[in-house]
Amino acid sequence: MSNQTNTAADNPGVGDDSSQKGGARIMTCARAQREALEWEMTNDQRVFMLGEDVYGMGGVFGTADGLGAKFGKERILDTPISETGFIGMAAGAAIAGMRPVIELAYIDFIGVCYNALVNYAAKTRYMSGGQLNVPMVLITGTGGGYNNAAQHSQCLHATIAHMPGIKVVCPTNAYDAKGMMHQAIRDDDFVVYMMHKGAAGVGWMGPTVKTTLAEVPSEDYTVPFGKVRVYREGTDVTIVGVGLSVHHALEAADQLAKDGISAEVVDLRSLVPLDREGIMASVAKTGRLIVADEDYMSYGVSGEVIASVVERDPTVLKAPAKRVCVPDVPIPYSRALEQFILPLTGRIAEAARSLF
Amino acid sequence: MATDNQTRANMYRTMVRSRHLDDRLTEQYWVGKTPIFAFGNGPLPGELHTSHGQEPVAAGLCSVLRPEDAMTAAHRPHHLAVARGVDLKRMAAELFGKKAGLSGGRGGHMHIYDAAVNFSSSGIIAEGLGPAAGMALARRMQGQPGIAVGVIGDAAANQGAFHEVLNLIGIYKLPVVIVIEDNKWGVTTHKSASTAIERNSDRAAGYGLVGEFVAGNDADLIREACLRAVERARSGGGGTLLEIETARLQGHFMGDPSAYITDDRKAYQVDPIPRYREKLIAEGVLSEEQAQQIESEEQALVNEAIAFALDAPYPEPEEALEHVFASH
Numbered sequence: 001m002s003n004q005t006n007t008a009a010d011n012p013g014v015g016d017d018s019s020q021k022g023g024a025r026i027m028t029c030a031r032a033q034r035e036a037l038e039w040e041m042t043n044d045q046r047v048f049m050l051g052e053d054v055y056g057m058g059g060v061f062g063t064a065d066g067l068g069a070k071f072g073k074e075r076i077l078d079t080p081i082s083e084t085g086f087i088g089m090a091a092g093a094a095i096a097g098m099r100p101v102i103e104l105a106y107i108d109f110i111g112v113c114y115n116a117l118v119n120y121a122a123k124t125r126y127m128s129g130g131q132l133n134v135p136m137v138l139i140t141g142t143g144g145g146y147n148n149a150a151q152h153s154q155c156l157h158a159t160i161a162h163m164p165g166i167k168v169v170c171p172t173n174a175y176d177a178k179g180m181m182h183q184a185i186r187d188d189d190f191v192v193y194m195m196h197k198g199a200a201g202v203g204w205m206g207p208t209v210k211t212t213l214a215e216v217p218s219e220d221y222t223v224p225f226g227k228v229r230v231y232r233e234g235t236d237v238t239i240v241g242v243g244l245s246v247h248h249a250l251e252a253a254d255q256l257a258k259d260g261i262s263a264e265v266v267d268l269r270s271l272v273p274l275d276r277e278g279i280m281a282s283v284a285k286t287g288r289l290i291v292a293d294e295d296y297m298s299y300g301v302s303g304e305v306i307a308s309v310v311e312r313d314p315t316v317l318k319a320p321a322k323r324v325c326v327p328d329v330p331i332p333y334s335r336a337l338e339q340f341i342l343p344l345t346g347r348i349a350e351a352a353r354s355l356f
Numbered sequence: 357m358a359t360d361n362q363t364r365a366n367m368y369r370t371m372v373r374s375r376h377l378d379d380r381l382t383e384q385y386w387v388g389k390t391p392i393f394a395f396g397n398g399p400l401p402g403e404l405h406t407s408h409g410q411e412p413v414a415a416g417l418c419s420v421l422r423p424e425d426a427m428t429a430a431h432r433p434h435h436l437a438v439a440r441g442v443d444l445k446r447m448a449a450e451l452f453g454k455k456a457g458l459s460g461g462r463g464g465h466m467h468i469y470d471a472a473v474n475f476s477s478s479g480i481i482a483e484g485l486g487p488a489a490g491m492a493l494a495r496r497m498q499g500q501p502g503i504a505v506g507v508i509g510d511a512a513a514n515q516g517a518f519h520e521v522l523n524l525i526g527i528y529k530l531p532v533v534i535v536i537e538d539n540k541w542g543v544t545t546h547k548s549a550s551t552a553i554e555r556n557s558d559r560a561a562g563y564g565l566v567g568e569f570v571a572g573n574d575a576d577l578i579r580e581a582c583l584r585a586v587e588r589a590r591s592g593g594g595g596t597l598l599e600i601e602t603a604r605l606q607g608h609f610m611g612d613p614s615a616y617i618t619d620d621r622k623a624y625q626v627d628p629i630p631r632y633r634e635k636l637i638a639e640g641v642l643s644e645e646q647a648q649q650i651e652s653e654e655q656a657l658v659n660e661a662i663a664f665a666l667d668a669p670y671p672e673p674e675e676a677l678e679h680v681f682a683s684h
Contacts (some may be wrong), residue, residue, distance in 0.1 A: 048497065074497070080527065085520030088486015089493060092504075095476075096426065096494030116517075119480050120487065128469035129459030130679040132476065164680050188682035226684065273684055 024215035028201025028208055030061045032174035032216045033139070033193075036181035037063060037101060039220050041071055044099060047185055050077035050086055051103030060105045061200050063139055083113035087138070091121045091190075094136040099185055104140040107156045107194065121190045122165030136191075137184045142170075143196040143244055143294055145342055146205055150330035153338075155295040157242060158304075160192050161271040167191045168271040169225055172199055172246045174214040176269060179223030186222065196243035196294070211247045225270040228278035234264035237288035237352050240279060240305050242268050245292035245324075245343055252292075252348035263352060271301055276308035280316075283309050287318035288355045292343045297325035319355040324348050359576055361641045365650070367419055367575045368636055371411035371629050373654040374438040378406040378606075380662045381434075381451065385610050393611060399452055399666065402464055404610040407435035409573070409603030412628045413537050414439035416578030416600075417505065420586045424502035426474040426491035428484030431466045432537075433477035436507055442470040444657065448665035455671040456664075462679065474502075482508055482515035485534060489521050492530045492589075503531040503589040510599070511542025513556040519563075522597065526564035531589035533582070534565075534597045539604035540624055544616045560597035570600045573628045574635075603628060 027035070040047045048071075049064055055078040058065035068076040079086040083104060090100035104110065110117065121134045144153030161168045167189050171177040177195070184191040201208040211231075231246060232253055239249040246267045253263035266282050268274070283289045289309060291302040302323040309316065324343040332338050381400060388398025395402055407414070410432070418439035421427070429436040437447055443458065450457030451465050458470055466479035474491075478484045488506030495502040512518055513536055525532045536556050540547045553559070560567025566588065570581045578600055585596035603624050607614040617625070636642045642650070 077528075080520075080523060082520035082523060084517045085486050085489070085524045088483065088517065088521065089490035089524055092426075092428075092487030092490025092492075093494040093497070094490070095487065096491040096498075098490075098494045098497060100490075115480060115483060116486060120478065120483055124469075124476070125682065126679050127459055127463040127467040128471070128476070128679075129457070129462050130682075131459070131469050131471040133682050135682075167681070167684075 024217050026213050027174040027216045029171060029174050029177035029195060029212050030063065030200040030202050032178035033171070033181045033195065034063050034065055034067075035216070036178045036185070036220070038067060038070070040099075040182065040185045041067065041075060044185075046097065046099040047101060048075040048077060048098060049101045049103065050079050050090060052079055052081055052105065054078060054103055059103045061141060061195065061202050063103060083109060084116050087113045087116040088120060090136050091116065091124070091134050094134045095124065095132045100136045101185060102136060102138045104138055106152050107140045107142045108151050108154050110156060110159065117166070118163045122163050125189070126165055133188045134190045135188045137193055138191070139193045139195065141197045141200070142194045143198055144331045144338060145198050145244070147333060147335055147338060149333040153331035155194075155196070155243065155293070157194065157271055157293065157295040158300040160194075161301060165190065166272060167225055168194065169269065170194045170196070170243045170271060171269065172243060172267050173212050174216050176223050176229070178216050179221050180225070182220055183222040183224060194243065198244040199247065209244070209247050211250055226273035226275050227269065228275045229267040229269055230264060230282065231267050232263070232265040234262040234286060236262045236286055237290060237355060238264045238266055238282040238286045239290045239292060239348060239352065240266045240268060241292045242271070242301060243294060245294050248343065248345045249292050249348055251345040252352065255345065255349045256352055259353065261352060261356065268301070268305070274304065274308070276312070279305055279308050280312050284313070284316045287316060288352075289317065289321040290324060290348060290351050291321070292324045292348050294343055295325060296328050297323050298328050300325060322351045322355065324351050359579055363419055363579075364576065364636060364641050365646070367415040367579065368632060368642065368647070369650050369654060370415040370418070370439045371575065371632065372651055373658060374407060374411045374414065374435040375629055376655050376658040377438060377444075377448070377661070378408055378434055380658055382406060382606070382610060384662070401453070404465055405432040405608065406606050406610060407432055409605035409625070409628060410537055410539060411435045412573050412575040412578055412632065413535065413600050413602050416575045417507070417535060417582045419579050420583045421505065422502065423473070424495070424500065426488065426502065426504040427507065428488045428504070429468070429475070429477035429507045430481065430484060430509060430512065431477070431479045432509065433466065433468050437468050437470070437475055437477070440475045441473045442468060442475050443472070444661040445664045446470070448661040449668045452665040452668070453670065454665055454668035455675070456668040460675060461671045482512040482517040484508070485517055485521040489524050489530050489532050492532045493528065496531065503533065503586060505533045505535060507535045507537065509542065510536050510538040510540065510547050510556060511545065511550055512536070513559065514550055522560070522563040522565060522595070525595035529592070529594040531592075532595045533585040533589055534595065535582075536597070536599040538599050538601045540621070541604055541608065543608045546621065555599055557597055557599035565595045565597050567597045567599070570598060573602045573626070575632055
């Protein structure tokens with residue numbers, strides 16, 4: 001089992017995975033997404049990776065761990081701290097037939113390259129009338145809970161998903177992490193692949209969240225975008241989660257079960273495309289809806305999920321829908337403050353109880 | 357090496373084609389916009405930035421490019437698109453918002469894409485430079501021939517993307533030529549007020565690139581400088597930053613009264629096309645009759661494209677929903 005050990009300097013698992021062909025292994029999300037990237041780079045010469053500190057260090061999540069040595073500097077391209085420049089460059093390479101995979105370590109840094117993403121990568125296919133595709137993947141880390149304050153702890157799901165022309169996925173377990181990475185690289189569109197730092201299974205975030213670990217087949221496979229996963233079936237309330245919030249929702253469901261409340265936990269998995277019918281199907285069954293999203297509350301994915309239900313049939317709701325999100329404040333530094341604003345297990349369970 | 361007569365005649369032809377296109381567009385632009393002016397009115401709506409005066413840059417630059425080379429342009433792209441060989445009828449149709457347009461009417465005049473000739477343009481200042489670097493990188497990674505050219509205006513040299521991309525070109529030794537069209541104006545702000553140094557080409561030194569300034573807005577001089585830059589890129593010598601002095605004869609956008617262009621700043625407001633015509637005739641490259649023949653042929657070609665665009669049907673409204681994604 002590989003877990004918690006995904007820095008370049010401390011990773012005895014590097015290169016071992018291929019010796020276990022033929023069976024599924026229990027892996028972390030970070031190791032699983034790395035395996036997909038390695039497979040795609042091995043089998044598709046168009047695929048290359050670029051980002052800050054990817055060649056030697058393997059990136060902050062170990063996504064390129066060991067890949068520099070395997071594929072060389074030409075295909076694992078260290079960049080200067082120039083996100084506007086190198087993301088624009090990646091988009092141009094994608095248009096010209098390559099399949100770039102970009103690492104933007106923290107989604108918070110999007111402020112310095114938003115134009116390259118939303119005005120160029122996201123719109124070029126549309127503005128060219130379908131002449132040019134931009135098949136590139138942007139891998140980025142999201143989320144807080146580790147006292148890194150307001151500029152290194154955001155999720156910004158809605159900030160990306162709001163813009164037309166970007167597919168946005170948020171895998172929450174190792175099986176999806178690998179399959180969605182394969183799908184993202186093979187997809188002909190621009191895909192932002194958001195991995196919550198707390199779900200990745202990287203050592204510097206502390207013990208790996210157990211529910212992020214999954215059996216991962218050693219062969220390649222894709223997880224198509226746009227289908228929710230019902231993690232846990234229930235009958236009384238639906239808790240829709242994104243990213244790490246899914247795992248908090250699972251814990252909350254355990255607590256609620258002790259109170260006699262049967263919670264169904266739905267993982268959105270992909271924000272664009274959004275499986276509105278999948279959300280509706282669950283809420284139609286349970287009649288109650290909690291949305292847990294570590295993004296800011298207002299104008300966010302949480303509201304979009306609720307809209308997906310009420311636009312279809314508001315009468316399925318037996319109680320008001322509730323959002324459990326970051327109240328509209330920047331992420332604070334102090335542990336006492338941060339733990340208060342994060343949509344953690346206790347807040348999710350409390351919101352669910354309030355519906356009964 | 358002196359440029360041969362045929363090439364010079366072709367550069368003149370390209371300039372005439374571009375100019376006549378812009379003249380016809382200007383005429384159409386005012387249809388429906390008087391007495392009350394509004395960008396959204398008439399058969400040619402939106403903002404319009406014509407290339408009047410900047411034609412020599414495109415003619416000289418594109419005369420040294422090969423089909424496999426990529427070009428990204430900015431918000432004033434007509435002359436570059438014409439010189440690059442973008443499909444004239446489909447480009448005109450795009451400008452008029454027609455279904456037969458290059459992008460089916462989704463792009464418009466600042467967003468001209470013709471994959472067949474590796475041409476694209478973008479309305480966000482300096483945004484095309486990163487993609488140009490990437491197109492060059494892709495060609496190198498694929499083992500394919502070809503370089504990339506990114507064209508911007510002088511005011512774009514104060515954008516962060518410009519500096520980031522110059523550095524990327526420098527560190528990766530990419531076969532890219534960055535061309536700055538120095539028309540001295542960023543909308544209404546003169547270069548002297550926006551740019552801390554006189555020549556942006558001097559900034560190349562900060563990124564390990566060769567920089568060259570080309571004065572005169574003369575297609576022959578521009579071609580020679582572009583040839584040096586392009587040969588450097590093709591031979592593995594890395595990137596070049598060319599700043600080419602040119603003229604913006606019609607203001608920033610159509611309807612711009614240009615009152616801010618004071619008399620002392622009109623020195624550059626010289627039409628380069630009659631001047632080049634005189635030069636070619638004086639040097640025996642063209643006779644008066646040959647020049648007139650080129651002009652009438654190009655006017656006919658452009659008129660045909662404009663007529664095609666005017667007659668072409670508009671897209672069905674629901675087509676607005678297409679082409680966001682390649683799949684799903």
